[in-house]
Amino acid sequence: MSSNLYQEFYKLYHRKVAWIAPFMMIFFMIIMGIAMGKSSERLLVMTAYNSSQWISLVLIIVGSTFFSMEFQNNAILTLLYKASSKWHVYLSKFIVIFIYDVILHLIAIIFTIILSLTPLNNPASWSNIYQYQKPLALNMIMNTGVDMITSLLIISLIFLLSCIINSNSAVITINILIIFMGPFVTTNLFWSKSNAMNILKWNPLNMTNLTQQYYNYSSYHPVTLLSNMQLLTGTILYMLLFTAFGYLIFRRKRF
Amino acid sequence: MLELSNVNTFIGRRKIINNVSFTVKDGSVVGLIGPNGAGKTTIMKTILGLTKFTGVITLNGKEITENNHSPLTKVGALIEHPAIYPFLTGLENLKLYSSNKIDMMNIVEQLKMNAYIDLKAKGYSLGMKQKLGIAIALLNKPRLVILDEPMNGLDIEATILVRKIIKQYSSSGTSFLISSHILGELEKVMTAVVLISDGRVITNCSIEEFEKINNQQYQLYTENMPKTLQSLNDYNINFSQSSNHIVVSRGALSSIQKILYQNNILLLELKLQQPSFEDLVVTSLKNHRGSQDEK
Numbered sequence: 001m002s003s004n005l006y007q008e009f010y011k012l013y014h015r016k017v018a019w020i021a022p023f024m025m026i027f028f029m030i031i032m033g034i035a036m037g038k039s040s041e042r043l044l045v046m047t048a049y050n051s052s053q054w055i056s057l058v059l060i061i062v063g064s065t066f067f068s069m070e071f072q073n074n075a076i077l078t079l080l081y082k083a084s085s086k087w088h089v090y091l092s093k094f095i096v097i098f099i100y101d102v103i104l105h106l107i108a109i110i111f112t113i114i115l116s117l118t119p120l121n122n123p124a125s126w127s128n129i130y131q132y133q134k135p136l137a138l139n140m141i142m143n144t145g146v147d148m149i150t151s152l153l154i155i156s157l158i159f160l161l162s163c164i165i166n167s168n169s170a171v172i173t174i175n176i177l178i179i180f181m182g183p184f185v186t187t188n189l190f191w192s193k194s195n196a197m198n199i200l201k202w203n204p205l206n207m208t209n210l211t212q213q214y215y216n217y218s219s220y221h222p223v224t225l226l227s228n229m230q231l232l233t234g235t236i237l238y239m240l241l242f243t244a245f246g247y248l249i250f251r252r253k254r255f
Numbered sequence: 256m257l258e259l260s261n262v263n264t265f266i267g268r269r270k271i272i273n274n275v276s277f278t279v280k281d282g283s284v285v286g287l288i289g290p291n292g293a294g295k296t297t298i299m300k301t302i303l304g305l306t307k308f309t310g311v312i313t314l315n316g317k318e319i320t321e322n323n324h325s326p327l328t329k330v331g332a333l334i335e336h337p338a339i340y341p342f343l344t345g346l347e348n349l350k351l352y353s354s355n356k357i358d359m360m361n362i363v364e365q366l367k368m369n370a371y372i373d374l375k376a377k378g379y380s381l382g383m384k385q386k387l388g389i390a391i392a393l394l395n396k397p398r399l400v401i402l403d404e405p406m407n408g409l410d411i412e413a414t415i416l417v418r419k420i421i422k423q424y425s426s427s428g429t430s431f432l433i434s435s436h437i438l439g440e441l442e443k444v445m446t447a448v449v450l451i452s453d454g455r456v457i458t459n460c461s462i463e464e465f466e467k468i469n470n471q472q473y474q475l476y477t478e479n480m481p482k483t484l485q486s487l488n489d490y491n492i493n494f495s496q497s498s499n500h501i502v503v504s505r506g507a508l509s510s511i512q513k514i515l516y517q518n519n520i521l522l523l524e525l526k527l528q529q530p531s532f533e534d535l536v537v538t539s540l541k542n543h544r545g546s547q548d549e550k
Contacts, residue, residue: 007351014343069340078338078391081303081330082352085322254266255305 004083004092011069012062012096021058022107028054029111033120041121042130043215046139049115051108052147052211056154056179058104063097063155064171067162067250076255090247094159101151105144112140131215139215146232147211153235154179154208156242163249183209187223201225204242207235256280257302257399257430262310264294264301264454271297272308273454279399279430279447284421286445286462287434288536294454295434299334299401302432303327314399331397333405337388341377345387348376353394362390365420366413381408389417393424400424402433406440418444442532450539457543466535471505476524477515486518487511502528 012018029049036044044050070076083089116124126137134142158175165171182205189200200206206224210231213220217228224231257279264272272294279285287295301308304324312319317326339348345368353359363372366386371379376387385408392400406414421431421444435441448465450458458465476499477483484501487494492511494501503511508525515522 010347010351011340011343014340014347016342073338073340074336075338075340077300077303077305077334078332078352080305081324081327081332084324255300 001084001088001092004088005095007079008066008092008096012100015062017065018062018100021062022104025051025054025058025104025108026111029108029115030120033115033118036121038122041116041124042128042136044121045112045116045124045126045136046130046143047215048105048108048112048140048144051105051112052143052150055101055104055108055147055151057176059097059101059151059154060158060175060179061172062100063158064162064175065168066093066097067159068166068168068171071166072168080255086251087247090159090250094155094243097155098152101148101155105148105151109140109144143211143215146214149232149235149239150208150210153204153210153239153242156239156246157204160242160246160249163246163253178205179208183223190223190225197225202234204234204238207231207238210235256315257432258311258313259298259302260311260313262298262301262308262312264297264306264308266297266306271454272301275310275451275454275456277449277456277459279432281398281430282425282428283447284425284431284433284445285447285449286438286441287432287449287451288438288441289434289451290540293451295451296335296403297454298451299332299403299432299434302401303330303332303334329395329398330401331392331394331399332401332403333388333392334401334403337384338391339376339379339384339387341375344375345372345379345383345390348387349390349394352391355395358396359394362393365416366390367416382410382413385409386413386417389420393420397429400429400431402431402435404435405433406435406437414440438533438536439531450536452540452543458539466532472502472528473505473508474500474524474526474528475503475511475522476500478521478523482518483515483520486514486520490514500524 029051032044032049070079079089080086115121124136127135130136130139132139132142157178158171161175161178162171165174186200186203186206190197201224206226209220209224210228213224213231214228221227226234259278260276262272262275263270275298277285287298289295297306300306302312302319304319304321304327307321314326314330319326340351343351346363349359349363363369366389368383368386368390371383376384379387385405389402389405392402405417409417418440421433425431433441433445442462445462447461448458449456474497480499480501484496487501490510492503492507492514494503494507496502512522
């Protein structure tokens, strides 16, 4: 397992996209600061300058290729026979992308602190009570924690699809469509006032709204029709389900 | 020592490998030979625990299963295509799997890859990639190396180099299981043959035995060839004609000598035919197909 983790870190470390992506994220955080810094400075701090959207995009771009690069470079056979079991290969990839996700969130927090000190936005007091009767600093940390759980759902979905589809570009496109367009499809279904709404609200794409609902409950609750706790529970359950399905498909896949 | 005992490999519900058993002894170079689709690569993948199978595969007494690859820590392999990440340099590709830097640099040196080992692998030619794939298989002083078509894309110098390296490793106890369609090249290194057809082993023996078993054709030339042909036909002796002589089997030699004596035909030449290794393999496969058709 340790050699699998080493190999995955080594590959990620040597991929340009893994280094370019955080700079893209910071660039978009600055854009958000310019756009909303004078009107919604506290929301910007809580959401780490809306970094969750960019982190999701980065995870899709980097994570989608975690399996497809093995298939396309004929490296999967070497990777598998050198590993003790297929589970170690799957788990090590999952752990490495999650650690990358944590690093992205840490970078987002650090740059939130830096950006909040610049004239880009109005000064926001970190100790002032903002949402959920908690100080702004805690709001940001809690929101980051919630977003990491949402990220786990996204990673599990990316891995599931990556094990079904071998092509890099196809996996990236489909993941972007599902994760960014999926919630809109869900919303449209709700607006159709379907009788099956009580069931449809539990669909996995609705769970990707968890982070947005956490920092903007009043706007998102009418869309998701679920409480924060229900979304959190659904997110964790779907994450476990997708991870299990992804692994089963990977295990049964012919190489 | 690698041992396969009654191994059956399935893809879906289809049985691809049928009751295969053979052994690869320490220091031996076993040639896995067969026509396209015979199951060579599937056998190799099965040994590496990459397919669903029944039967028993052990390496140095430890059982390999689809979910237990721990006996494979001292196994190197190149299956189908070299496993190379284009965004890494050749050396970084090696570092990914290497646990011994000195050994890694020795392999780079031996395979004469120094000139391009620090360049990104995306710019490598087919031959350079193949060498890198072989280098990955040879990392960490393996006890068993499995090579599927190792000479693919290699020029003549590289082919000779790889052959020398295989001999060097095998003399120090590393065993090899190699499949190749370039039989002439394989013949130069292998010590044993496993011939497979339709997922079954049809021959499993040392190279000397293989040549002995299949090398039983004799060329015969007499002072009166038309009379000889007539006499052999009369006694229903099987033979084939080749330019100015006839070819007969070793088993028929004593009968032929009696016939020639009875018909007062003087034997001028009788010599063992020396077919190439390719001819022996082709004959062996033809004989197998013939016996299958009869069934």
